[in-house]
Amino acid sequence: MESPMKKTKKMKKKTPKQHSITEIKTLGQELLSSASHINNLPLLLTFISPSSPPHHILESILSLHSFFLPLLPQLPSSAATSSSSSADSDQSEFIYLTWLRSKFDEFLKLLIDVLVADESDETIKEVVLDTLMEFVKVANGGAFHSSLYNRILRSIIHSTSNAEFLIDLLISKYFKYIDVRYFTFISLEKLTRNLDGKDASDDKTASADGTDESQLSSSTEFIIHNMYYTISHIPPLEKSDDTSHLEMWSLTDDKQLKSKKRNNNVLSAARIAKKMKLKFTKAWIAYLRLPLPLDLFKEVLVNLHQAVIPHLSNPIMLCDFLTRSYDVGGVVSVMALNSLFILMTQHGLEYPKFYEKLYALLVPSIFMAKHRARFFQLLDSCLKSPLLPAYLAASFAKKLSRLLLSVPPSGALVITSLVHNILRRHPSINCLVHREEVNEDSEHRTDEETNSNLDNAHNVAKPCQKSGLDHFNIEESDPMKSGAMRSSLWEIDTALHHYCPPVSRFALSLGTDLTVRAKTSEVNIGDFSAGSYATILGAEITRRVKQVPLAFYKTTPSSLFSENDFAGWTFKCEENSETIIDNNENGAKDLLDQEHSPAKRQRIECQ
Known part of the structure; x- marks a missing residue:
């Protein structure tokens, strides 16, 4: 052998x-x-x-x-x-x-x-x-081997193919363990800082706001996507003092845990739970410093207010990222508005030019945006404060009214509901509904001067006559200089004659005295913010109609249109049966023989 x-x-x-x-x-x-x-x-x-x-x-x-x-x-x-010696x-x-x-x-x-x-x-x-x-x-002697896990996670994230399959395996099998989630945040923060310092340092300035991704290499962009897919699928830790239900991947044996208490590297579930929010915050703040591609930048902004802000140790740390995103303009500002509004209302963030930026977002394209429903609800919430200056409320009401002339019917319903709420909340601008013609000496007043004399503006006046002059400047970006307080909401009158019946019916509500708060109520913007042609048509179909228009004829009509509808046109048939027989002798004879009723014979002769 x-x-x-x-x-x-x-x-x-x-x-x-x-x-x-x-x-x-x-x-x-x-x-x-x-x-x-x-x-x-x-x-x-x-x-x-x-x-x-x-x-x-x-x-x-x-x-x-x-x-x-x-x-x-x-x-x-x-x-x-x-380094070890073999002497011992x-x-x-x-x-x-x-x-x-x-x-x-x-x-x-x-x-x-x-x-x-x-x-x-x-x-x-x-x-x-x-x-x-x-x-x-x-x-690692029973403790979590963080360095080996960091190598594994780094290899997965830097993988150029099928990384989502491996991340999904981690999500389904191991992210339920609190120590795996804990060290995942630590590893992601390290990987993000390394990527930010080496691979993406040259193009960070160009694409930090998500508006320019041309300088990002394909490998760097792929890594950033893998990082987001990983960090966004880590389950957050629920707020609870009881940590007995938390599972750990390492140190499942209680005796082994007690024997390792002296080792500082061994973490229990309770210690991890106390530090989890801090690691979560560091990982996300480090990730948001990366030059995010535009598609990923929008996705982060959409999910930030639900998936990130509630679990941060200090949400105010996002103010730089959100204000920079809000200054981009367009649809990016709309997406950043949600999270920025939460920081302003719940965490004391001050943003001096907030309403000026919000005023600039009111453009016709916003009524076709994907996230318009949430935007209009936030817009209504931002204009709810009774401390809002009169000139600011007037500028928003006037610009919305001007947009009513160019938006689809669903947008007209949203505008009407927004203007309705603005007029009800701010009685000082109800003078815009019924205003007399502006005098020559008042044309040069500013909105601040007009705002100081609001007590005299509540006098009942005649409906605004056509003066041929509207002091409102829709091109002005500063609401204070727009001239809205010297204008009127004449655009609302056009909605009363709108071709879409729901718009004209809804516009009638603005004719009531909205200053009587006991008899009026605010409109829920959510009922109209996500409207479209399909929703309007569906509501009209299911609407119960009390009066149905019917057509009654004293005599049976002989033609589709009457002579009065088309002056100079005649619809009489001058051909007789002899002409028909000449044109088609055999077929017409048979047809006339078969028809016995006078009505049918008359219809054949008129063919």
Whole structure:
């Protein structure tokens, strides 16, 4: 019989693909059975490669995992292998353990390579990830191996293909454990700072507001997307003093936890729960400093108020990011308005030019935006304060009224409801509804002067006559200089004759005295903010009509249109039956013979 050394040498001469599954199983069984077959270890490592057959990789991983798992407590750390001395222990034993440590590090590297390789099968990737996470659990003496987990997460995020599959595996299998979530935030903060300092430092200024992504390399953009997909799917920690329900991936044994209490690196679920909000905040603040691509920038703004702000340790730290986003303009400002409004109303943020920026967002395109429903609800909330200056309320009411002339019917309903609420909340601008013609000496007044004389503006006046002059300047970006207080809401009168019946009916509500608050109520903007042609048509179809228009005729009409409708046109048929017989002798004769009623005969003669 051949000795084990000769048998191993013969197997080494073969390439990894030339070995059978039985031979690989034999190598693993020999390695696990006796230390004399330690030379099988390097040979089994050669089968772990993205180019190897999946069954070869699987058998090698199973054997090596079973071999290294009981030896991990005895292996020296990677840093200790280069600095430790063998004076306190047997030199041969130390050399052997150091060699095993190097092979274990090589094993980890090969596993990570297979994990992120394009050629690897998804089933193999799942097995590899489970094996790596098992080492994260036990390779650090029972504590969470944060450095190894950081390597795994970094490789996944920097992977150029199929990263979402691996992240989904982490989400479904491991993000339920609080320590995995905790160290994920720590790793993401490190990876973000490294990316911000190296890869994206040159183009951060150009695309920090999400408006210019041309300078971002494709690899950097891909990494940023992977980071967001990871950080946005980490479940937040619910506010609760009871931490007994929290599961941990490491230190599942209570006896093991008590024996490690002296070690500062060992964290319990209670300690992690206290620090979780801080790590969550640091990870998100670091991520928002990256030059986000435009599509991702919009997605972050949309979800920020629900997924991030409630779980931050200090939400006011987002003020720079949100104010910079709000200053971009357009749809980006609309998306940033939600989170900025929360910081202003709930966390004491002061933003001096907030209403000026909000006034600039009132353009016709906003009525077709995707997030218009939430925008109009926030706009209504921003104009609710009774401390709002009269000139500011008048400017918003006047600009909305001017937009009514160019928006679709659904937008007209929203504008009418907004103007209704503004007039009810701010009685000082009800003079815009009924105003006399402006005198020549008052044309040069500013809104501040007009606002100081509001007590004299409540006098009942005649409806505004056509003077040919409107002092309101819609092109003015400053509401104080718009001239709205010297104008009138004449645009609302056009809504009374709108071609869409719901708009004209709703506009009648503005004719009532809205200053009598006991007899009027505010309109819920949410009922109209998401309207469209389909919703208006659906409401009209289901509407119960009390009076149905009907057409009555004293005599049966002989034609579709009467002569009075088309002056100079006649619809009489001058052809007789003889002409018809001449044109089509056989067919007309048969047809006339078959028709006996006078009405049918008359209809045939008129053909």
